[in-house]
Amino acid sequence: MLFDIIKKEILENINSPKFVFSFLLVTILILLSTFTGINTYRAEQREYVAAVALNQQNLENQPSYQALAGLGTKINRPPQVLGTIVTGIQKAVGRQATVNIAYDPSLIDSKYDSNPVLAVFGELDLILIVKIVLSLLAILFTYDAIVGEKERGTLKLSLAARVPRDKLILGKAVGGLISLLVPLVIPFLMSLIMLNLYPDVALSSGEWMRIGLIFLLFLLYLSVFFTLGLFVSSMTQRSSSSLFVLLFIWVLFIFVVPKASVIIAEHMRPIPSMHEVTAEKDAFLQGIQASTQQEIRDWMEDNPREGNSEFQEDFRTKLEEVQQGATAAIDGKNAELENSYQAKRHAQQILALYLSRVSPASSLSIGSMSLGKTGIQEHERFANSIKSYKPVFTKWVNEKMIRSLNFDSGGQQPKPEIADMPRHSFEPQTIRASLTLAIPDFTIMILMAIVFFSGAFVAFLKYDVR
Amino acid sequence: MIGGIMLKAIDLTKRYEDGKLALDHVSLEVGEGMVFCLLGANGAGKTTTINLFLDFIQPSEGEALINGINVNKKPLDAKEHVAFVSENVMLYGNFSARQNLDYFARLGGKRSLTKKDYYDYMRRAGLKDEDFEAKVRTFSKGMRQKLGITIAVIRDTENILLDEPTSGLDPRAAAEFVGIINNLRAEGKSILMSTHDIFRAKELADYVGIMKAGRLVMVRSREEFLDADLETVYLDYMQSSAS
Numbered sequence: 228m229l230f231d232i233i234k235k236e237i238l239e240n241i242n243s244p245k246f247v248f249s250f251l252l253v254t255i256l257i258l259l260s261t262f263t264g265i266n267t268y269r270a271e272q273r274e275y276v277a278a279v280a281l282n283q284q285n286l287e288n289q290p291s292y293q294a295l296a297g298l299g300t301k302i303n304r305p306p307q308v309l310g311t312i313v314t315g316i317q318k319a320v321g322r323q324a325t326v327n328i329a330y331d332p333s334l335i336d337s338k339y340d341s342n343p344v345l346a347v348f349g350e351l352d353l354i355l356i357v358k359i360v361l362s363l364l365a366i367l368f369t370y371d372a373i374v375g376e377k378e379r380g381t382l383k384l385s386l387a388a389r390v391p392r393d394k395l396i397l398g399k400a401v402g403g404l405i406s407l408l409v410p411l412v413i414p415f416l417m418s419l420i421m422l423n424l425y426p427d428v429a430l431s432s433g434e435w436m437r438i439g440l441i442f443l444l445f446l447l448y449l450s451v452f453f454t455l456g457l458f459v460s461s462m463t464q465r466s467s468s469s470l471f472v473l474l475f476i477w478v479l480f481i482f483v484v485p486k487a488s489v490i491i492a493e494h495m496r497p498i499p500s501m502h503e504v505t506a507e508k509d510a511f512l513q514g515i516q517a518s519t520q521q522e523i524r525d526w527m528e529d530n531p532r533e534g535n536s537e538f539q540e541d542f543r544t545k546l547e548e549v550q551q552g553a554t555a556a557i558d559g560k561n562a563e564l565e566n567s568y569q570a571k572r573h574a575q576q577i578l579a580l581y582l583s584r585v586s587p588a589s590s591l592s593i594g595s596m597s598l599g600k601t602g603i604q605e606h607e608r609f610a611n612s613i614k615s616y617k618p619v620f621t622k623w624v625n626e627k628m629i630r631s632l633n634f635d636s637g638g639q640q641p642k643p644e645i646a647d648m649p650r651h652s653f654e655p656q657t658i659r660a661s662l663t664l665a666i667p668d669f670t671i672m673i674l675m676a677i678v679f680f681s682g683a684f685v686a687f688l689k690y691d692v693r
Numbered sequence: 694m695i696g697g698i699m700l701k702a703i704d705l706t707k708r709y710e711d712g713k714l715a716l717d718h719v720s721l722e723v724g725e726g727m728v729f730c731l732l733g734a735n736g737a738g739k740t741t742t743i744n745l746f747l748d749f750i751q752p753s754e755g756e757a758l759i760n761g762i763n764v765n766k767k768p769l770d771a772k773e774h775v776a777f778v779s780e781n782v783m784l785y786g787n788f789s790a791r792q793n794l795d796y797f798a799r800l801g802g803k804r805s806l807t808k809k810d811y812y813d814y815m816r817r818a819g820l821k822d823e824d825f826e827a828k829v830r831t832f833s834k835g836m837r838q839k840l841g842i843t844i845a846v847i848r849d850t851e852n853i854l855l856d857e858p859t860s861g862l863d864p865r866a867a868a869e870f871v872g873i874i875n876n877l878r879a880e881g882k883s884i885l886m887s888t889h890d891i892f893r894a895k896e897l898a899d900y901v902g903i904m905k906a907g908r909l910v911m912v913r914s915r916e917e918f919l920d921a922d923l924e925t926v927y928l929d930y931m932q933s934s935a936s
Contacts, residue, residue: 231799235785242787380782384844387747387777387854388800389769692749693740 228390229398236402240368246406249364254414256360260351261418264311265425271306278303278323291640292628299327300620302613302651304334307600309434311422313441314352315601324613328621331508331561332613354595357445358588359481361411362452366473368407369456371466372399373687378466382692396687400680404453411445433658440662441595447672451587454679461686480586488582496575504568511560519553547629554625558618576603584671594668597661604664605656616651623649698722699852699883700746704755707741715741717907718755728874728884730894732927733904739887743856747777759852776845780857782837786830790815790840793829794847801848818843819869835866842873853877855886859893871896895923903930
């Protein structure tokens, strides 16, 4: 009997015009988004390779370590191949940071900076399609699952035919969910085949595993909306009321909760603006520069060049000492200010993310970005790796710059040996670490689906079929 | 079965949570091969009686028995012996007539019927061959009602409950419906039917019960109501209810 109910539910849905329409729409959207994602990734990959080569060329063209220290080196963020399906915050954040001796490095030149039109139209990635289009379809598939049967008179007929209510709701849930997943699974598989057709979009076994986990997140997300629809349909006596309630909750989940959580977090955990932090850093930098110059002048007054055969070596040693001291002080102060700011910002972000997880749409975004390595955490890890690289680069270039000072050569300085330069390295997050970040999202969605289905089950056992 | 009585209500009472008394100590019996029609205005308690026999609602007092089984205590056992035809059933519009029939037959435990069997049942109910595989959403109300009756017939239960089955049918479809019910009676089915349609009741019923404000105020056998002119009796009761 349960099998008959499941089969009926699947066939009824598949035979409906709304299914055909949904299937076509989702297939077009998913294939379009994958195609766009692949082309964007390939373009970004080309840009990345060109930017790395240009940086190398610039480094090699520097006439001296002094010039190199001022110009610095550019660190480019490599594009993520999983950005083809989960764009995340990649487009909104900077792709390149300059590391030199003066300023704290920060990622600039986002995709939206270079082409603001992209920001106007937004990104059509798989997450957006699942989050908005498929959740809406889940509602359209379920708002009349119970109340619609009542209105058509088929609920009475089914229950009059010796069907236990628990089997009927279970069969409707399983059959309905299977038919809802068809418009996701088939286009998704087609998009994976499309990804495989491009040899320059190479997916590692780890990335395939990540795609599998993201797909699992999609299934859970749709299950949440599906069971929610079943629940509301079991609680209402008219399909129009059910649809209205579900659309109201959908708007809350998709649009209101994520925005509201950010606003609430900003009020609960206020942080200073970035301009205030930068101004404080600049003031400290100017102070240090002034005191450094004064210290050198004082040293030169106390140690005149005339008659001192060791002057050049002494000056070099003093300069190195003062320079390293100043750099350490600047770095220390910057790190202190930065750490304080980042800690506050992190606390605010964490609060906003936790609050937003009341909405399954937020959980989907956060979880899939963690798994796709395109979220906030991965961006922060990359930014931190650049900040960690800055003192390494500074120490190296300072040493080289001072060692290259030669008062006898008439200002002539040796050309930098770029091969010696320490390189920035970044290890992408492991799949285990990404999964750990996404576990709250999996858990929240599983719990929501269980709660909504339990609600639907209990409500249907008491449902007034008249 | 208790001495040939297939459907039995004993002091059946339904009072809703808001205090409204929908059914007030109704007792009736429907014997084998008999048609019992419940007549009455809207809200008289006809559909409530049917709903209690199907366990759609719980009685406040009294019992509904199907083949001697208390519906409230053993609903699934009791429903094994009853089929139901409701008013204005829409069925599954995206399914063909045969697919609807197949689904409800399987729910009712009939799993070995062939396509030909379904076609034969539909023919007997008056549906045309070209309608068998047509989507039900294209059906008229009369066609849907015939399919609804076929769903009840195919389960081959001893008892059939019909809730306003002729409501909204055109005269020809209503006449065909009378023929189907007469055939079912001839097969020995016990039929309890609620209706507004005094003329169909007159044509079909072995017993007529008139309901008013939740009470079964009068029961007459076919001989009695034909002698007494059912229309006059019914109108007298309705007028007395108005006063």
